[in-house]
Amino acid sequence: MLLFETVREMGHEQVLFCHGKNPDIRAIIAIHSTTLGPAMGATRLFPYMNEEAALEDALRLSRGMTYKAACANIPAGGGKAVIIANPENKTDDLLRAYGRFVDSLNGRFITGQDVNITPDDVRTISQETNHVVGVFEKSGGPAPITAWGVFLGIKAAVKFRWQNENLQGMKVAVQGLGNVGKNLCRHLHEQGVKLYVSDVNSTKAKEIKNLFGATVVEPEEIYSLDVDIFSPCALGGTLNSHTIPFLQAPIIAGAANNQLGIEQLHSQMLTKKGILYTPDYVINAGGLINVYNEMIGYEEEKAFQQVQNIYDTLLAIFDIAKQQEITTNDAAKQLAEERINNGKYSKVKAIAA
Numbered sequence: 001m002l003l004f005e006t007v008r009e010m011g012h013e014q015v016l017f018c019h020g021k022n023p024d025i026r027a028i029i030a031i032h033s034t035t036l037g038p039a040m041g042a043t044r045l046f047p048y049m050n051e052e053a054a055l056e057d058a059l060r061l062s063r064g065m066t067y068k069a070a071c072a073n074i075p076a077g078g079g080k081a082v083i084i085a086n087p088e089n090k091t092d093d094l095l096r097a098y099g100r101f102v103d104s105l106n107g108r109f110i111t112g113q114d115v116n117i118t119p120d121d122v123r124t125i126s127q128e129t130n131h132v133v134g135v136f137e138k139s140g141g142p143a144p145i146t147a148w149g150v151f152l153g154i155k156a157a158v159k160f161r162w163q164n165e166n167l168q169g170m171k172v173a174v175q176g177l178g179n180v181g182k183n184l185c186r187h188l189h190e191q192g193v194k195l196y197v198s199d200v201n202s203t204k205a206k207e208i209k210n211l212f213g214a215t216v217v218e219p220e221e222i223y224s225l226d227v228d229i230f231s232p233c234a235l236g237g238t239l240n241s242h243t244i245p246f247l248q249a250p251i252i253a254g255a256a257n258n259q260l261g262i263e264q265l266h267s268q269m270l271t272k273k274g275i276l277y278t279p280d281y282v283i284n285a286g287g288l289i290n291v292y293n294e295m296i297g298y299e300e301e302k303a304f305q306q307v308q309n310i311y312d313t314l315l316a317i318f319d320i321a322k323q324q325e326i327t328t329n330d331a332a333k334q335l336a337e338e339r340i341n342n343g344k345y346s347k348v349k350a351i352a353a
């Protein structure tokens with residue numbers, strides 16, 4: 001891989017390769033942009049197949065965070081970190097060593113809990129750095145508010161597609177029943193939605209069946225269901241050349257980051273099939289909104305209003321896509337880049353003043 005060519009194309013400011021022998025640590029901190037504020041993004045620990053996969057994850061996720069913050073009107077930039085490790089080998093020493101790397105960035109990067117990192121782990125990291133959020137959660141953690149944002153995003157897509165304000169009687173397929181998926185199912189159930197669900201962990205699927213009367217299907221069956229909405233809430237890359245041909249749902253709206261395998265190719269494939277795709281980094285901004293508000297002093301009403309705005313932002317993005325005959329993914333990117341450029345401009349003005 002040509003490193004500088006890749007980061008130049010994707011627009012990253014800085015990529016840090018963190019290494020240590022004792023404890024044995026390999027981590028990548030990707031800072032995509034600090035134009036609108038410090039780069040924010042949670043840290044993921046994962047046993048990546050190889051270094052390329054880890055780097056690609058960090059680069060794509062961090063760029064997504066820049067767009068996420070811009071679309072949500074949060075004065076933050078985008079970053080993301082990945083620690084290459086098996087969750088079984090996670091030790092306090094490893095987490096503290098990682099914390100020292102985060103600290104070396106002096107607040108250019110602010111992080112917290114993502115896949116395979118627990119709130120306890122974040123507390124361990126915080127022994128070495130103050131640049132973490134969610135250590136002492138003031139708000140119940142980001143997942144419930146993320147789920148609420150996804151629920152609003154589903155409502156926006158339904159409104160745009162069918163001019164319908166109501167989800168009563170609709171069929172929704174939810175892939176992944178973790179912290180976000182489970183909360184999302186509860187909101188949908190309360191609105192009279194018929195749920196179809198899958199999780200690789202069958203205990204979680206049974207729980208949702210018992211709680212909300214959901215129909216459980218096998219993980220690979222979730223794509224081809226005859227439903228109104230497909231909601232990917234598991235891991236990234238599930239919208240790809242293998243799965244898209246099976247999709248029947250006219251709307252895709254879910255929480256997972258990096259849902260599109262190859263962004264341009266697969267967003268175009270969805271558009272060609274007449275599927276309304278709700279850009280992941282717009283619909284799943286609730287978590288970022290939550291941690292940002294925790295950082296500046298949590299006010300529930302303010303955080304709630306910012307999440308509520310996801311609905312109108314999505315309607316605006318759907319409109320841009322329709323008017324300009326572009327994918328919803330490109331429309332969201334356009335909105336984000338416009339805001340980042342305006343931010344750049346006001347920064348220059350502020351320095352000149």
Ligand SMILES: NC(=O)C1=CN([C@@H]2O[C@H](COP(=O)(O)OP(=O)(O)OC[C@H]3O[C@@H](n4cnc5c(N)ncnc54)[C@H](O)[C@@H]3O)[C@@H](O)[C@H]2O)C=CC1
Pocket residue numbers: 115142143144146175176177178179180181198199200201204219233234235236255256257284285286287288
């Ligand atoms: N928690 C948050 O506030 C935010 C989460 N996200 C994204 O949303 C997604 C879900 O997040 P969480 O619920 O917090 O994670 P989680 O780890 O609690 O849940 C993920 C669930 O997906 C299941 N799963 C994994 N592979 C699957 C497959 N192939 N088919 C079906 N199920 C599968 C897992 O067993 C697990 O139950 C992730 O992609 C995350 O990056 C994005 C923004 C914020």
Ligand SMILES: O=C(O)C(=O)Cc1c[nH]c2ccccc12
Pocket residue numbers: 040041042043068110111112113114133134142257284285287288291
């Ligand atoms: O939306 C994402 O992918 C995030 O990383 C959001 C998020 C959750 N916890 C955090 C802690 C610090 C910065 C961002 C986050």
